[in-house]
Structure formats: C-alpha cells, structure tokens
Amino acid sequence: MDILPIVIDGTDTASRRTAASALAAELGRSSQPSQSPQTDDLRWVVAADDAPDSLQARQAIQAGPIDEMLAAVHRIELVEVGEGRSYPVVVGPGARRCLPRVLPPKAKRVAVVTQAGVGVDLSDTLTDHDVRVFTIEDGERAKRFDVVADLASAFAQWGMTRNDVVVAIGGGVVTDLGGFVASVYHRGIPVVHVATTLLGQIDAAIGGKCGVNLPEGKNLLGSFWQPAAVLCDTDTLHTLPGREYRSGLGELAKYHFLGGGELDALPLVDRVAACVRIKADVVASDEREGGRRAILNYGHTLAHALESAGTYEIRHGEAVATGLVYAAEVAHRLGRIDSIEVAEHRRVVEHYGQSTTLPAGIGNDEIIELFGRDKKALDGITFVLDGPDGVESVRIDDRDLLTDALEAMRP
Ligand SMILES: NC(=O)c1ccc[n+]([C@@H]2O[C@H](COP(=O)([O-])OP(=O)(O)OC[C@H]3O[C@@H](n4cnc5c(N)ncnc54)[C@H](O)[C@@H]3O)[C@@H](O)[C@H]2O)c1
Ligand SMILES: [Zn+2]
Numbered sequence: 001m002d003i004l005p006i007v008i009d010g011t012d013t014a015s016r017r018t019a020a021s022a023l024a025a026e027l028g029r030s031s032q033p034s035q036s037p038q039t040d041d042l043r044w045v046v047a048a049d050d051a052p053d054s055l056q057a058r059q060a061i062q063a064g065p066i067d068e069m070l071a072a073v074h075r076i077e078l079v080e081v082g083e084g085r086s087y088p089v090v091v092g093p094g095a096r097r098c099l100p101r102v103l104p105p106k107a108k109r110v111a112v113v114t115q116a117g118v119g120v121d122l123s124d125t126l127t128d129h130d131v132r133v134f135t136i137e138d139g140e141r142a143k144r145f146d147v148v149a150d151l152a153s154a155f156a157q158w159g160m161t162r163n164d165v166v167v168a169i170g171g172g173v174v175t176d177l178g179g180f181v182a183s184v185y186h187r188g189i190p191v192v193h194v195a196t197t198l199l200g201q202i203d204a205a206i207g208g209k210c211g212v213n214l215p216e217g218k219n220l221l222g223s224f225w226q227p228a229a230v231l232c233d234t235d236t237l238h239t240l241p242g243r244e245y246r247s248g249l250g251e252l253a254k255y256h257f258l259g260g261g262e263l264d265a266l267p268l269v270d271r272v273a274a275c276v277r278i279k280a281d282v283v284a285s286d287e288r289e290g291g292r293r294a295i296l297n298y299g300h301t302l303a304h305a306l307e308s309a310g311t312y313e314i315r316h317g318e319a320v321a322t323g324l325v326y327a328a329e330v331a332h333r334l335g336r337i338d339s340i341e342v343a344e345h346r347r348v349v350e351h352y353g354q355s356t357t358l359p360a361g362i363g364n365d366e367i368i369e370l371f372g373r374d375k376k377a378l379d380g381i382t383f384v385l386d387g388p389d390g391v392e393s394v395r396i397d398d399r400d401l402l403t404d405a406l407e408a409m410r411p
Helices: 013-027 055-063 066-072 095-102 145-158 172-187 198-204 234-239 242-260 268-285 292-297 300-309 316-333 339-351 364-373 399-407
Strands: 003-008 030-035 042-047 074-079 086-092 109-115 130-136 165-170 191-195 209-214 217-224 229-233 381-385 392-396
Touching: 074 268, 086 095, 086 268, 095 191, 095 229, 095 234, 109 145, 109 172, 130 145, 130 172, 145 172, 145 209, 165 172, 172 191, 172 198, 172 209, 172 217, 191 198, 198 234, 198 242, 198 268, 217 300, 229 234, 234 268, 242 268, 242 292, 242 316, 242 339, 268 292, 292 381, 292 392, 300 316, 300 364, 300 381, 316 339, 316 381, 316 399, 364 381, 364 399
Parallel strands: 086 229, 109 130, 109 165, 165 191, 191 229
Antiparallel strands: 003 042, 030 042, 074 086, 209 217, 381 392
16 A cells, blocks of 8 residues: 655644644545654544555545645645745645635736746636736756846836735746846845646745856856745656756755655655755744855855856756765764775765766866865855765865865766
8 A cells, every 4th residue: 555645744733733634534545643754743544545646636636625634635834044034845746736826915916927838838827917928938047147138127117015025937947037136126025936846846946046057157146035936746747858857866866965864765746845844944043144055055066166167067956966975975084084084975865866087177276276166165165065064065175185075077
C-alpha cells in the first residue's frame, strides 16, 4: 500500500487528526499518524492503494473548499526577523488555487509577471480583480535592469498603486525579477510568488531575496523583499523540462548538508516542504545574511563562477551540485573534513545525477578570478564550507589551495 503524499500539518494535533479523518473519509481510505522526520511533529498521512499523486485524491482536494485544501497540504509559516510578521508558504498539489485567498485584501489590480513557457494561467481564479499579464522573455538574460524599468513603466501607465499586487508565476528568473520590481515600484508593493520550478519551490521563491544581473555579474542589483505568500504547487512540475527538473535536484542536494538528511527517501511533496522548512528556519534566524543565512550559499561560490564563465549555459542547480563537491575538496584541504565526508558529497551529488567534475574549457585562473568578483567576496574570498561545527563561512587567501582543489575536479 502506497502512502499518498497528503500530509496534514496544522497548528495543533487535534485539528490535524480531524482534517486527516475528513479527507480519508472522503476518499474512502484510512488515515494514520506518523512522525515527521524533519520536525518530529506528529502528523497524519492518508493511506491509499494508488499512485503517489493519485488523481482521485487531487480531485477530492480540488473540489473541496479552499480552507479544507489548505489543511490538506503543507502550510509553513515563514517568520520575518525583527518585524515579527509572517507569511504562508503553501506546498502541495493544487496549491496555486489558493491565490485569491493570499492576495492583499486592498488589491484591485493584479500584475501577473510570467513567461510564455510556464503555462500556468490563473486569471480565471481572479474574477474579483483587474488582471494584466506581463510576459517577459525566457532565460537568465531576462533578469536585466531594463526589463525592470519596462515593467515599472507599464505598471505606472496602468495606474498601479501601492495597494496593488504583483504575482510572479514561474521559476527563479520570474520570482527574482517580479520580486525586485515589486520591491522598488512605489518604494515597494506586495508580491506573491507562484513557484513553478523545483528550484523555485525549494529555494528561489523562499526567503525574500530578489534581484537582477548586471553585465559585470549575476545578481549584482537586488533587494530583500518578503512576499505576501508563496504557493508551491507540485502539480506544475509535471510540465517542467527534464533538464530544469534535474537542475532543481542539484539545488536539493545542497539541503542534504544543511540538516536535510536523506531527503530522497521522501515523496516529492514532503521533500519540497522539508527544503522550504530548512530555508525558512535559516532565513528566520538571519533575514539579512549577516551570518547564518550565508550557509544557504553552500556550493554557490564555484557555481556563480561557472555560471558567469559559461555565459549561463550551465543551469544554476547543476552548477551548485558541482560546487558542493568543490567546497568539500577545499574544506578537506583545510583539514575541516575528512576524505569520507568528501566521498559523501560526491555520492550525494552523483545520486542526483549531477556532475562531480568541472566543465571543460574553463581554466583555473579564470575561475579564481571570478571567485573574487562574487558579491560575497567581502574581503578576500569567502567560501561556505563544511567543518566540525557544520557549514559556515570561511575566508580563504590561499590561491594554491584553491587551485589544487580545482585540479582534483578535472576529469
Ligand atoms: N532569490 C533567491 O534566493 C534565489 C535562489 C536560487 C536561485 N535564484 C535564481 O533563480 C534563477 C533560476 O531559476 P530556475 O532554475 O527556476 O530557472 P528559470 O526561472 O529560468 O526557469 C527554467 C525554465 O523553465 C520554464 N518553466 C518554469 N516553470 C515551468 C513549468 N511549470 N512548466 C514548464 N516550463 C516551466 C521557464 O520558462 C524557463 O524556461 C536564477 O536566476 C537564480 O539566480 C534565486
Ligand atoms: Zn542556489
């Protein structure tokens, strides 16, 4: 008997049990308690003898009122530091249908920012709003300042006010750009992210970092702008091109080393929710990247160098996965981790079908030069490395060591 990926999370045990039995009764199935591997919370799963994302279950959820649906998916509250405000991240099949519920009550105009290939149209759910869809071009090159300016001009011509809302529907490119334009238009208007790529759901749409690229480097222009809500609808992943899905798996590999453990043992919905929880915890403890948040950049120093050297041909998650192995090789050379840990990094990265070797055609000097340009290069080159106290930021000036670790990754 398979377990449906319907996990009932909620504020208290009694309401979880009630929601689980109601859903199980509707499906003619049973519900049972299970211990969450991430949080040790007692939650309920609904068992069925069907495929993991059973059509029957989805139909039952989608036919029900939105409140019931919210009870049947993961709802994670992401708490903002200082302000004490929080916003929901809803993870599960059909989560996009929560959109009308999470829009700010005063919003009249909804500016949807998306891309042609995303194919998620939510205008029929927004019958009470004036909706315009702004389609940006595809790919990393859409994250440009002139695209931000064009969108802002279009918003102004339309008469958007600070009560209105931007809804970014897409992967990290769309949520980074949509979040950024929302953060600067009228000194900041609300944004809701509907994340439709695996990478977006587990990372890019969570945590409030947004921005665009400059010709001089990636994400050099940006801001912190927390969304009003994030909807991670796992159904949208069905249309995602294979390479994009694999790129998401590369980023997912990172969470293994940030306390995620054996994430690959979980059903997809739980896995996405587990990554969201880890990121939410880290962000809540350090919203502005003063310290702990930097661990989310594990694997990213090499990744950003590979992405800019390869003029963005390599996918972000693929670059991160290779960057994890490099970070392990560097940490090993500093005596922070042993060879067994390095082998574990290689195993996990390979498990997700990612490359553990550097792409051809990029020299060591070029890569090290690009390390220095990374925006996290505050003073010397800052790496995020594993060690006896877990993953943390470490400054490195030893060029020979960095070169030696790069050599260890040549095929
Ligand atoms: N802000 C952050 O904290 C953060 C974190 C990680 C990454 N990022 C950024 O995210 C970006 C990468 O995001 P990405 O990997 O999601 O790539 P992406 O946004 O380029 O999306 C990949 C492709 O998939 C298409 N697509 C999206 N959803 C689809 C769907 N459901 N079905 C079919 N096609 C779909 C897109 O149109 C695009 O062509 C990078 O710019 C990176 O810098 C930001
Ligand atoms: Zn990343």
